Every structure is written in structure tokens, then in C-alpha cells.
Amino acid sequence: ESQLNPNYSFVNFVEGDSNRLARSAGMAVANKPGGTSFNPLLIYGGVGLGKTHLAHAIGVDIKDKYPDKTVLYISSEKFTQQFIDSVKSNTRNDFIHFYQMIDVLIIDDVQFLSGKAGTQDVFFHIFNHLHQNGKQVILTSDKAPVDMQDIEQRLLSRFKWGLSAELQAPDYETRISILENKLFRDGVEMPEEIIEYIAQNIKSNVRELEGVIISMIAQASFNRREFSIELAKQIVDKFVKNTKKEVSIDYIQKEVSKYFDMDVATLQSKTRKRHIVQARQLAMYFAKRLTKTSLASIGNQIGQRDHATVLHACKTVDNLSETDKQFRKYVDDLTKKLTF
Ligand code: ADP
Ligand code: MG
Incomplete structure (x- = not known):
């Protein structure tokens, strides 16, 4: 055997x-x-x-x-x-x-x-x-x-x-292909925008991507519901909640600093050196993503910045991770470190 x-x-x-x-x-x-x-x-x-x-x-x-x-x-x-x-x-x-x-x-x-x-x-x-x-x-x-x-x-x-x-964690395109492949094998059709919604929100685990599809199909047939963004959102939220362990902002700062081989004081400093700015923005981004802390409080804890700076950091990270491969790897690596 x-x-x-x-x-x-x-x-x-x-x-x-x-x-x-x-x-x-x-x-x-x-x-x-x-x-x-x-x-x-x-x-x-x-x-x-x-x-x-x-x-x-x-x-x-x-x-x-x-x-x-x-x-x-x-x-x-x-x-x-x-x-x-x-x-x-x-x-x-x-x-x-x-x-x-x-x-x-x-x-x-x-x-x-x-x-x-x-x-x-x-x-x-x-x-x-x-x-x-x-x-x-x-x-x-x-x-x-x-x-x-x-x-x-x-x-x-x-x-x-x-x-x-x-x-590695699959990039957006691969996540879409995996979802489409799974749907095809199950003989199920699903609107493109829902597939995209799932791929945008489940990023670091193929088993979860499949899990969302399985739940969607079960929910839709059991409750005679249509595939809708609302249903996808409910299911995605459940998956995200279940897998997210609460992390503290301190922990995030420590891990991000360690990853970039700097200390927390450097990450928080006023310098405009690009790699330090990026590390700081990543710490803010993860604080926003993985904790329930307000933008103002995140800014306060990560080097005394204001909420607009944190918001800007989150947008920058989102943009860079779609356009810059190396940067995406930072996000993926750190996501793994902080959430598994
Ligand atoms: P691991 O052993 O790394 O924890 P698994 O091999 O158990 O992960 O994969 C989890 C699920 O995701 C499985 O159902 C597997 O079929 C599916 N999966 C993972 N990668 C792919 C892929 N590239 N294409 C299709 N399905 C995948
Ligand atoms: Mg395994």
C-alpha cells in the first residue's frame, strides 16, 4: 500500500x-x-x-x-x-x-x-x-x-x-486560478466579482481559499441562497476571525524590526531612510490589519505619528504589494510570521 x-x-x-x-x-x-x-x-x-x-x-x-x-x-x-x-x-x-x-x-x-x-x-x-x-x-x-x-x-x-x-503564499493571480480551478472541478459557476472578492481577502492559505468555496456552495444550496457578495463576506469574515490570533502592536514592531535586522527604536525614529520608512509603514499596516486598535492609537504607539500618517502607510503598503514583487514578499513573509 x-x-x-x-x-x-x-x-x-x-x-x-x-x-x-x-x-x-x-x-x-x-x-x-x-x-x-x-x-x-x-x-x-x-x-x-x-x-x-x-x-x-x-x-x-x-x-x-x-x-x-x-x-x-x-x-x-x-x-x-x-x-x-x-x-x-x-x-x-x-x-x-x-x-x-x-x-x-x-x-x-x-x-x-x-x-x-x-x-x-x-x-x-x-x-x-x-x-x-x-x-x-x-x-x-x-x-x-x-x-x-x-x-x-x-x-x-x-x-x-x-x-x-x-x-510561497500564492499571489493574487494564482489565488484566482486556484478558486476557478476548484469551482470548475465542482461544476459550479460563480460570478467573477465574488471570486475576486474572495481572492482579495484570503491571501495566505490555499486550504482557506478552498474552505470558503466549500462553505459558499454548502450555504447556497442548503439555504437556497444565491451566491452574493454578502454571503462571501460573511464566510470570509468567519475564516479570517478563526485564523487570526490576537497580536499586540509591540509584538508586531518587534517582529518587523527583527525581520529587517534593525531595532525597534530605529523603526520608530524620525529618519527618512527608505528601508526604515518601509519597515515602519509595514508595522503600521500590520497593526491596522491584525489588531482592533484605532489609527490614532497605532500612530501613537509606533513613533508618535498621527492617524493620517498611519492611513497613508496602509495605502502605500497596499499599493506597493500589488506592484513590487520584493515588497510583496516582505508582506507575505511577515504575514506568515505574525499569523501562524
Ligand atoms: P500543506 O500540506 O502545505 O499544509 P496541503 O497540501 O494540505 O497544504 O494543501 C491544502 C489544500 O490546498 C489542499 O486541499 C490542496 O489540494 C490545496 N492546494 C494547495 N496548493 C494548491 C495548488 N497550487 N493548486 C490547487 N490546490 C492546491
Ligand atoms: Mg501537509
Whole structure:
């Protein structure tokens, strides 16, 4: 049993700027498992950005092209549990042997191996055996190897041998495509303006984009309601509320400063240096977005500015994040840091 989910295919995995590298690396691996320099292929990124989907898609495609190859998908929690069980029942060698026989091993969410020395040790040996024998290893994680904690150095260095490819939060165009693709697969038509409304308001999680569509369809059919902006707004608000954890303005200032490698005093200072102004504007923008604080109070707390300055900052950030790719990355990275 490969444990692969055939619904998670490449065909269903909408391509966009945010996932192009990871997606094409996945396809390259699927064409020649074990035969590329992408070994291991490590796919990393935040919650709900498609790591599990892409990992399955690679496995499904390999099974299609190479029916004789043994492909196994497993979560790292399950892997850990199996290992612990094998130790208890004195079948550790069987466990190792089983994994060493696999042609394509896919382990999801390897960040859960952190702190588990025994499991890391056994995985290290399995990994080496597979790698030496030209077998393919595919891993996913919520972080890049450099940012992983409590994972043994020798294992981290193995993770870096191949390719680490990031799945980023989808840009607006990709969000639209994902929504349209989902609607198409469900055989549902929805007015363009509603699709745009959803894409404008759910920005950092594909699972939530799909969740809104699922709720919309359920609500509309259950209550015989039309698809309307009002309905979309209700549902989007619920999603946004559920996922938003309250953050303080202090916390936002600290995180934004840290991200730009400056201290909070610098962020708040009167300087007009561009990168400091931008950091300050981002802090204001996130304070507006993630807290219920008034503009006046935000200005007061972030370097004694007035409410018009805060308003201007929010507009600037909105504009720049639509037009400037680098700036958009700042917004996306910080959104991840502040909301996950
Ligand atoms: P992760 O493992 O990173 O938390 P998942 O792989 O579980 O995320 O993805 C969450 C949901 O979003 C899944 O239903 C998946 O099919 C969908 N999804 C993610 N990325 C895409 C994409 N590029 N195209 C289509 N669906 C996607
Ligand atoms: Mg996952």
C-alpha cells in the first residue's frame, strides 16, 4: 500500500509564481526518480500552501510512470510511531529493512522529527541506504533546513544535499486560478466579482481559499441562497476571525524590526531612510490589519505619528504589494510570521 491519494495530482495542482520552482522540481523528480540531483527533494512552506498535495502528486505520477517501483507516503508522526512500536516489539531491524527496500520514500512534515533523537538516528541510516542505492527521497517541512530546530546536524546536512524548494503564499493571480480551478472541478459557476472578492481577502492559505468555496456552495444550496457578495463576506469574515490570533502592536514592531535586522527604536525614529520608512509603514499596516486598535492609537504607539500618517502607510503598503514583487514578499513573509 503506497498510501497515496490519487486526488492530489499535478493536474489539480495549479501553477503560479509562488509554486513554480517546487512544482517543476517535483515533475523532474517524477520523471526520473533517484536520477536527478534533487535528492532529497525537500518542499517547505507554511500551513495550507500545498506541501502534502505536491508530495502526493509526485508519488502518484511516479506510480503512473513506473508501476513496478515501490512508492511510500508517510507522515513523520506515523513514521515515528512505527519506529517506537518496533523498538517495543523487538522488530527494529524489520522496520529498517522495510524502509530500505522502498524505491521512493515520501515523508511529510519532517519538522515533527525535531527533538526525537532515536527516530532521527534510524532515519539517518535509512536515508543513507536509500541515497547510496539511487533511491528517491522526498521530504516536506514547514521550514527551510537552515531554520529547523532540534534536528541533528548530520541529518540537516543530508537534507541540504538535494534541492530545497519553497512553496510561497500564492499571489493574487494564482489565488484566482486556484478558486476557478476548484469551482470548475465542482461544476459550479460563480460570478467573477465574488471570486475576486474572495481572492482579495484570503491571501495566505490555499486550504482557506478552498474552505470558503466549500462553505459558499454548502450555504447556497442548503439555504437556497444565491451566491452574493454578502454571503462571501460573511464566510470570509468567519475564516479570517478563526485564523487570526490576537497580536499586540509591540509584538508586531518587534517582529518587523527583527525581520529587517534593525531595532525597534530605529523603526520608530524620525529618519527618512527608505528601508526604515518601509519597515515602519509595514508595522503600521500590520497593526491596522491584525489588531482592533484605532489609527490614532497605532500612530501613537509606533513613533508618535498621527492617524493620517498611519492611513497613508496602509495605502502605500497596499499599493506597493500589488506592484513590487520584493515588497510583496516582505508582506507575505511577515504575514506568515505574525499569523501562524
Ligand atoms: P500543506 O500540506 O502545505 O499544509 P496541503 O497540501 O494540505 O497544504 O494543501 C491544502 C489544500 O490546498 C489542499 O486541499 C490542496 O489540494 C490545496 N492546494 C494547495 N496548493 C494548491 C495548488 N497550487 N493548486 C490547487 N490546490 C492546491
Ligand atoms: Mg501537509
